[in-house]
Amino acid sequence: MDRISPVGIILGLAAILGGQALEGGHITSLLQITAFVIVIGGTLGAVMLQSTPPVFLTGMKLLRWVFRPPATDFESMLGEIVKWGNTARRGGLLALEPAIAQLDDDYTRKGLQMLVDGAEPSVLRASLELDIDTYEDFHRQAAKVWESAGGYAPTIGIIGAVMGLIHVMENLSDPSKLGGGIAVAFVATIYGVGSANLLFLPIANKLKVLIARQVKLKEMLVDGLEAIGNGENPRNIEMRLGGYLT
Numbered sequence: 383m384d385r386i387s388p389v390g391i392i393l394g395l396a397a398i399l400g401g402q403a404l405e406g407g408h409i410t411s412l413l414q415i416t417a418f419v420i421v422i423g424g425t426l427g428a429v430m431l432q433s434t435p436p437v438f439l440t441g442m443k444l445l446r447w448v449f450r451p452p453a454t455d456f457e458s459m460l461g462e463i464v465k466w467g468n469t470a471r472r473g474g475l476l477a478l479e480p481a482i483a484q485l486d487d488d489y490t491r492k493g494l495q496m497l498v499d500g501a502e503p504s505v506l507r508a509s510l511e512l513d514i515d516t517y518e519d520f521h522r523q524a525a526k527v528w529e530s531a532g533g534y535a536p537t538i539g540i541i542g543a544v545m546g547l548i549h550v551m552e553n554l555s556d557p558s559k560l561g562g563g564i565a566v567a568f569v570a571t572i573y574g575v576g577s578a579n580l581l582f583l584p585i586a587n588k589l590k591v592l593i594a595r596q597v598k599l600k601e602m603l604v605d606g607l608e609a610i611g612n613g614e615n616p617r618n619i620e621m622r623l624g625g626y627l628t
Contacts, residue, residue, distance in 0.1 A: 387448050387588070394580040417542050417570035421577065424538035429531050440520070441527030447592050448585055454595040456602060456626050463606030463623065466494070467616030475500065475611070489513060489600060493607045503611035510604045518597050525589035532582035539574015543567040602626045 399409050430438055469477050479498050485491040492513070496506045546567025602623060609619045 384449055384451050390584070391580070398576065398580075412569060412572065414569040414573075417539075417546075417573050420542035420545065420570055421535060421538050421573040424541065425531050425535045425574075425577070425582075428534040428538070429527055432530060433527055437520070437523045438527055440524040444521070444524055444589050445528075445585065448588055451592050452596060454592075454599050456599060459599060459602055459606075460620065460623050460627065463603070463610070464616050464620045467606075467610050467614070467619050470610050471613075471616060489517075490603060493603060497607050497611055501611075503608045506611060507604055507608050510600070510607070514597055514600050514604070517600070518593065521593045521596075522590065525586050525593060527586075528582050528589065529586035532578040532586060535578040535582060536571075536574045539571045542570025542574065546570060598626065 399412070402409055402412060433441070466478055466481065469481070475498055478494060482491055482494050482498065485494065489510075493506065493510050496509065501509075544567075546564065550564055550567070606619060606623055609622070
């Protein structure tokens with residue numbers, strides 16, 4: 383579990399609410415259901431409009447990565463590649479076939495299967511790199527769902543503020559209703575700017591980092607399988623791929 387993410391969220395909210403309290407304001411004054419519905423509902427609608435269903439749904443599913451990032455164990459991958467290299471060196475590429483059934487990752491299984499089936503190293507690389515490009519492009523589009531939310535939320539907040547001021551202008555003759563309208567106006571702006579900069583944009587940037595690590599792990603696998611296919615010495619493979627560990 384990524385412990386820094388919840389800590390960051392709590393710290394950001396605590397700073398805002400704590401600042402409100404230090405200024406003598408009431409925290410409850412920041413709780414406006416109308417402003418929340420306008421900002422979050424409007425932002426969600428805008429993001430859904432710009433996205434295809436698969437991209438939008440994947441973007442929502444990727445949220446869990448912020449708290450439980452996918453495994454990217456480069457050392458373990460390096461160990462597996464070196465082990466496969468030693469196996470292939472002793473018994474040939476066909477000796478790697480039993481290892482395929484032990485793999486859980488479809489991408490790794492595909493690469494090792496192609497190697498066992500005798501695919502040329504250049505063909506293997508081209509096929510796996512195409513998969514990498516497709517994976518990276520799709521998941522980056524999914525991460526942009528949150529980036530787009532960070533762009534729309536402040537603008538939707540301004541719309542909420544204008545709506546609140548319109549409500550105020552419509553009730554100038556009734557002073558008892560002025561406070562509520564003004565509150566919605568300012569709180570909507572806070573919700574828009576705050577959600578964008580404390581949640582949506584940080585989530586998008588973190589997802590981009592995690593996707594980049596996944597891509598780098600896949601690239602390491604491709605380099606290793608190609609080297610095994612070319613008959614390189616496992617020790618040389620280990621030394622060369624060691625650069626990924628830094």
